[in-house]
Amino acid sequence: MSLLELRGVHASYSDGGQVLHGVDLTVQEGGVTALLGANGAGKTSTLRAVSGMLRRGGSLRFDGREITSLRTDEIARLGIAHVPQGRGTLTGLSALDNLRVGSARRRDRREVERDLERCLNLFPRLRQRLGSTAGNLSGGEQQMLAIARALMSRPRLLLLDEPSLGLAPKITVEVFEAIAGLRAEWSLAIVIVEQNADLALGMAQQAVVLESGRVAIAGTAAALAGNDDVRQAYLGG
Numbered sequence: 001m002s003l004l005e006l007r008g009v010h011a012s013y014s015d016g017g018q019v020l021h022g023v024d025l026t027v028q029e030g031g032v033t034a035l036l037g038a039n040g041a042g043k044t045s046t047l048r049a050v051s052g053m054l055r056r057g058g059s060l061r062f063d064g065r066e067i068t069s070l071r072t073d074e075i076a077r078l079g080i081a082h083v084p085q086g087r088g089t090l091t092g093l094s095a096l097d098n099l100r101v102g103s104a105r106r107r108d109r110r111e112v113e114r115d116l117e118r119c120l121n122l123f124p125r126l127r128q129r130l131g132s133t134a135g136n137l138s139g140g141e142q143q144m145l146a147i148a149r150a151l152m153s154r155p156r157l158l159l160l161d162e163p164s165l166g167l168a169p170k171i172t173v174e175v176f177e178a179i180a181g182l183r184a185e186w187s188l189a190i191v192i193v194e195q196n197a198d199l200a201l202g203m204a205q206q207a208v209v210l211e212s213g214r215v216a217i218a219g220t221a222a223a224l225a226g227n228d229d230v231r232q233a234y235l236g237g
Ligand SMILES: Nc1ncnc2c1ncn2[C@@H]1O[C@H](COP(=O)(O)OP(=O)(O)O)[C@@H](O)[C@H]1O
Pocket: 013, 015, 016, 019, 037, 038, 039, 040, 041, 042, 043, 044, 045, 046
C-alpha cells in the first residue's frame, strides 16, 4: 500500500492566489519519491500542503487516513517530519538541544537515547558539535542537524526540501550518503525536493516533475532519468 497519496491537491497561501492546481503524488511505504521542477514550480508548497502549513484541498491520505483537514501538529504526530528549505534549526539552541526538541514528544526514553546514538553515527560531524550553538554550525552541519532532529521524532515519512541547497559539492555527497544510509537503517519513506535531479533520481523509485503547480511528468525515477526529452526540458540536459 502507498504510505502517502495525494490526489488532485490544490493549495493557496492566505495572502496570495492558488499555487497548486491538482497535484497527484504517491510515496510507497519505505520508498523515495523525487519532486522536481524549476524554481517557483510549487515543490515547497507541495511539501507544505502535506504537513498542513497552507490552505489545501483535494485528497491527501497518509497510511490510508485522510489528513486534508488536520492541523500541522496533528500531522507531525502521525509521523510526518518536515525538514524545510533553509534547514530550520533552532539557531539559538545547542545542537544537542535541537535534537532533544526533535524527540520531545516521545516517551520511550531508552529508544530515544538509542536513536540519538544512531543519528550521531549517521552524522559523525555532529558528535563533536553537540555543545555548539546551532547558529554557529557550518551550512552542511546545520543541514545534518535539521535532518537528525527530524529523525529524532521517529517519523515514518520524511519531507526533505532541497537538502543540498548552498552546500559545497563534497558536503552534498556526505549528506546524500547519509540520507541513503538512514533510509536503509530507519525504514523510512522520503519525499525529496532537489535541484540536483541526478542525485534525487539516483535514490528515488518514483518521480514527479512539477510545472506551475501542476504535474508535468510522473513515472518511475529510472524512466525519467533515462528519457532524453525529460532531461533536456526539465533536468538541464
Ligand atoms: N509565502 C508565500 N506566500 C505567497 N505565495 C508564495 C509563498 N511562497 C511561495 N509562493 C508562491 O508559490 C509558488 C510556488 O512556490 P514554491 O512552492 O516555493 O516553489 P518551488 O519550491 O518549486 O521553488 C510561486 O509562485 C511562489 O511565488
